[in-house]
Amino acid sequence: MTAPQFDNSYIALPARFFAAAAPAGSPNPQLLALNRPLAARLGLDADWLAGPEGLAMLAGNALPPGAASIAQAYAGHQFGQLTPQLGDGRALLIGEVVAPDGKRFDLQLKGSGPTAFSRQGDGLAWLGPVLREYLDSEFMAAMRVPTTRALAAAATGGIVQREALLPGGILTRVAASHIRVGTFEYFALRGDVEALRALTDHVIQRHFPQAQNPLQLLQAVVAAQAALIAQWMALGFIHGVMNTDNMAVSGETIDYGPAAFMDGYHPDMVFSSIDRRGRYAWAQQPQVAVWNLAQFASCLIPLMGEDEEKAVEEATRAVHAFPQIYQAAWARRFAAKIGLPPSDVAIELVNRLLDLMATSQADFTRSFAGLADGSARDEFLDRADFDAWAADWRAAGPDAALMAAANPLRIPRNHRIEEAIQAAVAGDMAPFQRLEAALTHPFEARPEWADLSRAPAPSERVLRTFCGT
Ligand code: AMP
Numbered sequence: 060m061t062a063p064q065f066d067n068s069y070i071a072l073p074a075r076f077f078a079a080a081a082p083a084g085s086p087n088p089q090l091l092a093l094n095r096p097l098a099a100r101l102g103l104d105a106d107w108l109a110g111p112e113g114l115a116m117l118a119g120n121a122l123p124p125g126a127a128s129i130a131q132a133y134a135g136h137q138f139g140q141l142t143p144q145l146g147d148g149r150a151l152l153i154g155e156v157v158a159p160d161g162k163r164f165d166l167q168l169k170g171s172g173p174t175a176f177s178r179q180g181d182g183l184a185w186l187g188p189v190l191r192e193y194l195d196s197e198f199m200a201a202m203r204v205p206t207t208r209a210l211a212a213a214a215t216g217g218i219v220q221r222e223a224l225l226p227g228g229i230l231t232r233v234a235a236s237h238i239r240v241g242t243f244e245y246f247a248l249r250g251d252v253e254a255l256r257a258l259t260d261h262v263i264q265r266h267f268p269q270a271q272n273p274l275q276l277l278q279a280v281v282a283a284q285a286a287l288i289a290q291w292m293a294l295g296f297i298h299g300v301m302n303t304d305n306m307a308v309s310g311e312t313i314d315y316g317p318a319a320f321m322d323g324y325h326p327d328m329v330f331s332s333i334d335r336r337g338r339y340a341w342a343q344q345p346q347v348a349v350w351n352l353a354q355f356a357s358c359l360i361p362l363m364g365e366d367e368e369k370a371v372e373e374a375t376r377a378v379h380a381f382p383q384i385y386q387a388a389w390a391r392r393f394a395a396k397i398g399l400p401p402s403d404v405a406i407e408l409v410n411r412l413l414d415l416m417a418t419s420q421a422d423f424t425r426s427f428a429g430l431a432d433g434s435a436r437d438e439f440l441d442r443a444d445f446d447a448w449a450a451d452w453r454a455a456g457p458d459a460a461l462m463a464a465a466n467p468l469r470i471p472r473n474h475r476i477e478e479a480i481q482a483a484v485a486g487d488m489a490p491f492q493r494l495e496a497a498l499t500h501p502f503e504a505r506p507e508w509a510d511l512s513r514a515p516a517p518s519e520r521v522l523r524t525f526c527g528t
């Protein structure tokens with residue numbers, strides 16, 4: 060049994076990048092979920108993690124030798140408004156590990172107590188958002204969508220005050236890094252070019268070693284985000300709070316908060332209780348990504364040479380490359396969902412299908428997954444319209460294997476997650492475990508999981524989600 064061997068690089072950056080803090084500790088910790096396949100992928104000893112020293116780490120009671128325990132500084136545009144100082148208010152980077160394949164990962168405790176960046180917050184999380192992020196992010200990973208991951212969920216045994224008194228939890232989050240667009244903004248708006256240079260070098264070395272300069276870094280981040288958002292769209296995923304502090308420069312999905320997967324398809328769908336104007340609606344996500352990337356680009360301009368006009372021009376061009384990269388990725392993903400290679404014909408068929416789906420508020424996941432066995436037809440109010448579409452679609456010669464590989468049978472449906480959370484709060488982890496197993500095998504049809512493919516009944520529908528606070 061061995062403790063994680065930390066190899067910390069972020070802590071070698073200048074002191075103004077972070078604030079040291081110790082986790083608050085858990086009065087009566089309990090390990091609720093441990094992700095053994097992820098532990099293996101990281102080269103961590105799952106038996107150590109499940110043992111007393113492992114639980115002490117995952118619950119923030121005692122960190123093993125070599126741990127870092129720092130809160131990272133960052134700023135961010137929240138709903139378009141700049142907040143100069145956010146930072147990890149309820150999370151601690153406890154260290155980096157290098158996996159057997161040489162990839163470097165952050166281990167972070169989320170919900171581990173206050174830090175220098177907590178402002179009015181308590182630094183805590185309750186079990187609900189911890190378990191929700193666990194399921195959402197592990198489903199995304201199973202779908203091969205770049206994402207932070209969940210190594211463990213622990214109950215602290217403490218109580219967190221929200222709209223009610225709720226049981227506290229800590230998520231151990233794994234990420235390629237937790238460096239955000241907002242991390243760059245933090246230094247840019249302080250005019251700290253030296254820090255920007257150090258951060259840029261760190262990010263290039265860590266995530267985009269092929270980039271030779273800040274412009275190439277920008278181009279790589281634009282490409283990564285365009286590919287990522289296309290994958291979100293193809294799953295009916297709505298991030299919910301695409302603030303610049305919730306956009307990782309690595310290209311991973313981060314900070315699930317009020318995130319949700321659509322049941323009935325509507326392009327303007329919004330779940331988050333705080334997104335009153337639909338800024339982060341499903342269909343807005345590509346445009347928002349461009350807006351965020353423009354903020355990122357402006358942070359890099361001071362590093363892009365003496366000629367500022369030229370730098371602005373190059374940075375603008377790099378951001379404007381987004382639509383083309385995104386469209387190509389979107390076309391490939393959505394064409395695959397109807398079993399076709401990307402082409403004008405395929406795109407036309409996809410758009411026609413999406414229009415029919417919107418008219419019927421057809422279930423997003425079932426409409427695509429049901430094309431293979433014909434059950435998709437049941438999702439549409441106007442069967443004749445669907446039949447006309449299906450005739451044209453069949454004439455295009457769809458490939459069943461391509462389609463099957465693109466369409467999950469299940470998504471983390473809100474009502475199922477709520478159910479699992481409520482059971483967990485009552486001390487029963489079985490629904491969570493069942494959901495975890497089913498969601499991490501999203502293409503496997505098993506009779507005992509059939510009910511998890513069902514859309515929510517009107518009475519089961521969850522229409523609002525909340526930030527993880
Ligand atoms: P998020 O909603 O995760 O994007 O968080 C936005 C900002 O609020 C980040 O700086 C968080 O660290 C901070 N924050 C959110 N919840 C809490 C909390 N309960 N205590 C302290 N800081 C928090």
Ligand code: MG
Pocket residue numbers: 304305314
């Ligand atoms: Mg955040």
